[in-house]
Amino acid sequence: MADQINVAIIGLGNCASSLVQGIEFYKEAGAEDKIPGLMHPVLGDYHISDINISAAFDIDSDKVGKDISEAIFAGQNNTYKFTDVPQQSVKVSRGMTHDGLGKYLSDVITPAEGTTDDIVGILKDTNTHVVINYLPVGSETATKWYVEQVLQAGCAFINCIPVFIAREEYWGNRFKQANLPIIGDDIKSQVGATILHRLLVRLFQDRGVQIDRTYQLNFGGNTDFLNMLERERLESKKISKTNAVTSQIEYDVPDADVHVGPSDHVPWLLDRKWCHIRVEGTTFGNVPLNLETKLEVWDSPNSAGVVIDAIRLAKIGLDRGLSGPLLEPSAYFMKSPPVQIRDEEARLGVEAFISGETLDSPIVNVAKNNS
Secondary structure (H helix, E strand, O other): OOOOEEEEEEOOOHHHHHHHHHHHHOOOOOOOOOOOOOOOOEEOOEEHHHEEEEEEEEOEOOOOOOEHHHHOOOOOOOOOOOOOOOOOOOEEEEOOOOOOOOOOHHHOOOEOOOOOOOHHHHHHHOOOOEEEEOOOOOOHHHHHHHHHHHHHHOOEEEEOOOOOOOOOHHHHHHHHHOOOEEEEOOEOOOOOHHHHHHHHHHHHHHOOOEEEEEEEEEEEOOHHHHHOOOHHHOHHHHHHHHHHHHOOOOOOOOHHHEEEEEEEEOHHHOOEEEEEEEEEEEEHHHEEEEEEEEEEEEOOHHHHHHHHHHHHHHHHHHHOOOOEEOHHHHHHHEOOOOOOOOHHHHHHHHHHHHHOOHHHOHHHHHHHHHO
8 A cells, every 4th residue: 555645735726626625525436436537546556545635835814724624615716616525634824925916816815914834844844745836827936936945845846837847947957956856837627728729730730621820718707817817927828828739730820820828707607717719721722611619617626637646646756766857747737848749649658657667668759859
């Protein structure tokens, strides 16, 4: 039986709520069960129930000081509740603010009083193995500050937001020097706007249709979309989502003909996200072919299973003494990994990683040749 994986969460928003609920909801799952959104109930030596939330950090006065079982349903959190979560005996610690609270979030969130808690000390005292970053989009300074704490505490890191850490050479080298693994950047959903858009542009190319232009418009009712009304905080998100799509197109499409990004905040949608995608192309005889589709999802549960898999892979990386960006998990789970490859190839690479065939995996060789 594997030891538990101690996990700390930075940012107790909707994504954290879905993650904590999911760990509780599937803790009794059988090893052979098929669970929507998970690769395997047992991944490597680790079952879902081996994940233990050891620490949590936030700045919201509605959450700081509360048990995480209460905090995940407090404040502005408005995602789908699919299970009750018992007391965890883990209180939310006061985190660092920096640029984590933007213009629009400041209207609805009151920062907790007091100074930032000793992040490094808490991570060490709780023997935390893996730290997850769920800070709001645009939290550049705050994310990099937390990365320094993670490195100092000796933890693996999963960067679920579009602040570029794993894909940047400087930070990748920092994790290598510390002999710690990192998975990043910007978490994909199980079936989300980016996954669907990537699939559609691949379909056009596989069937010989020239892609002329495309857009992806997203809007939702959670604080993520409220935060992204502040366009200055949106730059890295647009870059991440755009690159995730254009990386699947084997020729250049003019920047003006590709638009990918969040569009508006509609409060009554709660944690639901609506996505509209259009792809315009040219077929045989220069005849136009256009496709439009709409996707509706509950945003946060849509990525929670992906994070559960990422947690277990990060711990496997720690167990094996791997350091720096984990290429295969990053390529499969993240929108902006160090190396972009097709999703089906990335999944094969992850399966090889799980089985310990990493060094000789042909998928890894593809990734390294493309880097």
